[in-house]
Amino acid sequence: MPEFVLTVARFGFLILLWIFVFTVVGVIRRDLFAGVRSKSIVASPRGVGGAVPEGRPAAKAKRGKAARQLVVTAGNLAGTRITLGEAPITIGRAEDSTLVITDDFASARHARLVPRDGQWFVEDVGSTNGTYLDRGKVSGLTPVPLGVPIRIGRTSLELRP
């Protein structure tokens, strides 16, 4: 084998190796940016999450401003955001809840948020310590205005536009 061919092969291999590394990084990068809209610890399920940018909530502009996000403002999960869709959101300690809160004062299945014609309603689903909307205890379906805290144990949640 001529020396020239060996040199080309040797450096060609190294370059290919690095191209492979960068291709891998490229795939990961796309993957990272795809999930950047929902920075939640609790990945949002399909139809609720920001992973589907085109599937924005259809219910909007009925009362001027519609809720687009559920934000945890206090508690262990503070900072978590869930982009709202049309699906109800279950909250509790059970691992199959939409928002799994690790709060000592929350029940396994604590509360539920459901949309009706663009308005979100909160409902307690038989929790031990109750769900509070601002100061009042929630019983039955209660409409949730924007920016009013829903309190579950030590956790507070708010709807944001």
Next chain:
Amino acid sequence: MARIPGMKTQRNAELGLLAFAMVLVAAYGATVEAARIGEITATFWVPAALLSVLFLGLHAVVRYTAPYADPVIIPAVALINGLGVGFLRRLDIGDALSEKQPIPGIFSGIGGRQLAWTLISLILAAVLLLVVRDHKVVSRYAYTLGLTGIVLVMIPAVLPGSISEVNGAKLWVRIGSFSIQPGEFAKLALVSFFAYYLVRKREVLSLASRRVLGIDLPRGRDLGPVVTVWLLSLLVLVFEKDLGTALLYFGLFVVTLYVATERASWLIIGLLLFFGGVYVAYLLGDTVGGPFANFYDRAEVWLDPFSSANYNREFGSSYQLVQGLLSLGTGGLFGSGPGAGLPRFVPEVQNDFIFAGIGEEIGLFGLSALLVLYLLIVERGLRSALAVRDSFGKLVAGGLSFTLGLQIFVILGGITGLIPLTGQTTPFLSAGGSSLMANWLLIAMLLRISNAARGPAAGGAGGDRAGGGPKKAPAQLHGAMTEVIKP
């Protein structure tokens, strides 16, 4: 699991990357033959083609059983594994040429054996993916796995040295020419057990504490398990004479503890305990000798490998370490080219020192590419741990990826003289079945968890349930206890 249209699985990206990786393996084989034999034989592509078939098989299984799994884990591991096979075949060719023998066949020698081990490992990984459809199921067997893990760790220690001792470290079980390293499999079992244990105890461990000097110290009685594992790993150090394995188990536990409780104090306590223990073992090796002597020798060799006293030692000489360092130094920035180095000067170049052998030929430039690949694999594992929605999965994925990273650190640190040398294998690269099988099982588990992390949420969201598939109630690790507060 049913596929949902519109949700990205990225399986095609994985297939493309896999093809690229196999092209690289074939290119490596061709370069080796050109440099070593002087011509490219008609069969240079056969190992790469065989590996491609094997990895395609695994890819198909993943497509079917874990469609949302991370797309870059398999290609990155496949490339490292393929380069390992290629390097071992390069050693076979080199040995045959120096003994004036004909070029060995694809399936002979250590290269051929590694090919066979790869086949077995991939079958095991595929079986794991097929059997364990939900990683939470593993938590049901946590205590069994924990016991299995401890037994596996202990086996070599209690067996007589003639069966279990290789180069001063008692880590093997040798039956005839066949040898396995049970500790490699113990890692997997222990991670699952630690994860289960800590999911149940995390609240106690992270809430009850006293604050001293700005760090949160846990209560004395909560220290029990960490002290137990510390003692266990020191026993491993003393009776199996292997610092790397001890460091691996202990680091694994401490990091899982840290991930579970989010307390830096555990890391500080762990590091202090470990370094304290190791230092005492070093002092005991100097004064008392006995079971500590081996570790003392290794530490001495590490502190000054180039001294003539250490180099000319009859047992535990620094010869291997020095040859490895010289190999890496000869390779320099760009290496001597695949197939153009002299790896046989380094003892055990097919096992522990494979990084030195490969490093001589692909240089710092190539080695750093391999290291970045390892880093990416670990990063993908940790990413899955962040994204998965159950605590057990988080701890298992975090623990497994950390173990992989720590093992690479331990062996690489040993070869480059950063820490005392210990007989760990380089994951996916070194010759040997146990390591390859155990690490592929680890990868299969990571794929399973990343599938759960990246896939659609299984149920819970009410009306807009994601896709079909059976909806079993997931295992409730916490139970559903609620404290009552009187208004």
